[in-house]
Amino acid sequence: MTQQERSMFNCPVEATLSLIGGKYKPIILWHLIKEPLHYMELQRLIPGATPKMLSQQLRGLETSGMISREVIPEKPPRTIYSLTEFGKSIIPVLDVMCTWGTDYLNGLNVKTPCQKQERG
Amino acid sequence: MTQQERSMFNCPVEATLSLIGGKYKPIILWHLIKEPLHYMELQRLIPGATPKMLSQQLRGLETSGMISREVIPEKPPRTIYSLTEFGKSIIPVLDVMCTWGTDYLNGLNVKTPCQKQERG
DNA sequence: CCGGATCCTAAGTGATACTG
DNA sequence: CAGTATCACTTAGGATCCGG
Numbered sequence: 001m002t003q004q005e006r007s008m009f010n011c012p013v014e015a016t017l018s019l020i021g022g023k024y025k026p027i028i029l030w031h032l033i034k035e036p037l038h039y040m041e042l043q044r045l046i047p048g049a050t051p052k053m054l055s056q057q058l059r060g061l062e063t064s065g066m067i068s069r070e071v072i073p074e075k076p077p078r079t080i081y082s083l084t085e086f087g088k089s090i091i092p093v094l095d096v097m098c099t100w101g102t103d104y105l106n107g108l109n110v111k112t113p114c115q116k117q118e119r120g
Numbered sequence: 121m122t123q124q125e126r127s128m129f130n131c132p133v134e135a136t137l138s139l140i141g142g143k144y145k146p147i148i149l150w151h152l153i154k155e156p157l158h159y160m161e162l163q164r165l166i167p168g169a170t171p172k173m174l175s176q177q178l179r180g181l182e183t184s185g186m187i188s189r190e191v192i193p194e195k196p197p198r199t200i201y202s203l204t205e206f207g208k209s210i211i212p213v214l215d216v217m218c219t220w221g222t223d224y225l226n227g228l229n230v231k232t233p234c235q236k237q238e239r240g
Numbered sequence: 241c242c243g244g245a246t247c248c249t250a251a252g253t254g255a256t257a258c259t260g
Numbered sequence: 261c262a263g264t265a266t267c268a269c270t271t272a273g274g275a276t277c278c279g280g
Contacts, residue, residue: 012232012235027133098133101136112130112131
């Protein structure tokens with residue numbers, strides 16, 4: 001069983017990475033810190049992600065309990081994503097990784113769409 | 121060119137993940153925090169990694185400047201790996217990730233070979 | 241002892257088109 | 261609007277053998 005192997009982490013760091021290691025997971029969580037967002041809003045905020053990838057990553061985050069998904073039954077239907085309490089608990093981790101990554105990228109003189117200051 | 125795309129991070133967090141995201145990279149760094157180690161010692165500390173994987177991950181860490189590699193010209197030859205200053209700079213990041221991951225795994229009642237207390 | 245070379249599988253990712 | 265289906269591609273990761 002592959003699930004067994006996924007539980008065989010060498011260290012807790014790997015467990016953390018298994019939850020936020022996806023291609024767009026950090027940036028999704030990052031955007032949701034400030035406020036809950038609709039699928040379309042996330043799509044607009046993360047242009048590089050195709051609908052499939054966005055859904056996939058959102059589904060993964062939902063499965064791991066980091067975000068919640070609420071469907072608003074209206075026309076047209078909309079879905080809103082927000083951080084759970086568990087999801088909020090990982091903010092400090094993202095924060096530290098973002099700070100370190102920013103310093104690292106500054107050293108390389110590289111910019112990214114989402115920088116630290118966006119958190120406010 | 122793929123290298124271009126790899127520089128197109130959505131956020132600094134991804135940049136951080138690109139350096140420590142490998143399968144055995146966190147655990148390698150973790151072990152090197154306390155002291156420089158020989159290849160064989162790392163091999164013993166990380167039984168799950170095959171020689172190829174260990175070399176591969178070490179090479180990756182060396183390329184990104186996080187560890188340094190020194191060959192001791194003796195019979196039999198030995199190689200010693202140690203953290204660079206740059207590598208040491210990421211310790212706090214690993215520390216936070218480890219702490220969070222430990223709490224997470226405790227909630228799941230799961231253990232890993234390398235826990236927080238091993239850092240001393 | 242250290243690790244490169246080769247081959248292979250599985251997972252992650254991407255593009256496009258399509259549906260409720 | 262909010263996804264799903266399908267196919268193709270890339271990469272990470274693993275097994276095994278071989279060389280310095």
